[in-house]
Amino acid sequence: MVTIDPQPPLIRTREQHTAVVHEHVPMSALTDFFGRAFGAVMAAAQAQNANPTGPPFALYHGKPTGAVDVEAGFPITADFADAGDMLASKLPESEAFEDMHQGPYDTIQQTYALILERMSAEGKTPSDSMWEFYLSDPEKEPDPATWQTRIVWPIVPAAQGSPKPEP
Secondary structure, eight states, X not given: OOBOOSSOOEEEEOOEEEEEEEEEEEGGGHHHHHHHHHHHHHHHHHHTTOOBOSOOEEEEEXXXXXXXXXXXXXXXXXXXXXXXXXXXXEEOOEEEEEEEEESOGXXXXXXXXXXXXXXXXXXXXXXXXXXXXXXXXXXXXXXXXXXXXXXXXXXXXXXXXXXXXXO
8 A cells, every 4th residue: 555645745955964875777776776875875974973864865866767866875964075985965955845655665656746746736847856765674664565755856946947938
């Protein structure tokens, strides 16, 4: 069963420092990439005493196709320096719609469609980047129906969005 909010709210995100691995990854290899990236970033952050301040996340740049431009890691305290493949990055401050997806990852597109529908109804233009916070650990919660993923999809500021037609 997939549970989604029928009215994803518009929120204001704050800038968050992150430690990530940034790669172009085939969609079919995302699970392996996440496992590798989350473990490596956690080890690098701990080595620098940069404590995670939230759950693991993935920041997607552009619309996913056969491969995706993705950053995977953790929000952290600001005291992290690049270390090999691990990079200091940020989640931006922005206005965004958010929703909580409950269920398996292969049904997450339903939640994205709902957010996009709400953006359209509000006359907002979606950003080409979005991120997901993974609130459930599949190794500890093997039932995909219980997995929770918080989706945050920023909007393009009005001054940069598509021009509105004249009445």
